[in-house]
Amino acid sequence: MFSVQVAQEERGVVLVLRGELDFDSMVQLDEAGQQALAQAPDAGPVVADCAALAFCDSSGIGALLRLMQRLAEQDRVLRLAGVPAPVARLFAVTGLDQIFEVYPDRDRALAVGRERRDIVTVDSDEPAQPRERQNS
Template identity: 30%
Template sequence: MKFEIQTEDNYSIMTLKSERLDSKVAPELKSQFIVLANTSDSGHLILDLSAISFADSSGLGALLLAQRLYRDLDRNLVLCNVPERIKSLLSISQLDNAFTIAADTDEGITLASEMEE
């Protein structure tokens, strides 16, 4: 799974570079979420999904794992730049309310910061 991580003072932005969020990439992505969440200075996570055009249950499971990890650490996870196809999948799966979804990265940063207040 290709991705890019940019770490700032109180948040990290992880930009996924793969088009697929499926069973082939989910295990590696889960591992990366665990490492990033357990890095004490990583702060909140803004996850940029702009490149994703396909997701399956394994991919959604990886996102749910990240959500639980960050929630349990009193940090926030915000999905941003979520393509309509993936938004529809989240809605059909009744997971759209499980995540905070932002229109873009800037809004994601703002939402993550506001949620900590």
């Protein structure tokens, strides 16, 4: 079962993801993303709080990437926060940790400001830090 709640906070829009994000539930994320996109561009970053996300497959990743692209068209950013270890491993294996901005928790993701950081890594004890983009 999957659910997503959308909340406008002082520093940005937060999508709280719970459960399993897969083919059957990605439409819920797409709908929540539309709500986030409807917010004014000065509403701040959009943060997907993944702390309660139990599972994410390729369909869920696709939904996150689509949301990130749609936000970029509005000159806005998507940040992921509290990504659980199994999902973080999936991102690392697929190289998505080089694409998504990932933060240890929602507060840190919202605290960064409105500008887009290049690429970030997460160390469990330290705030996310920019990392140089690798050229292939």
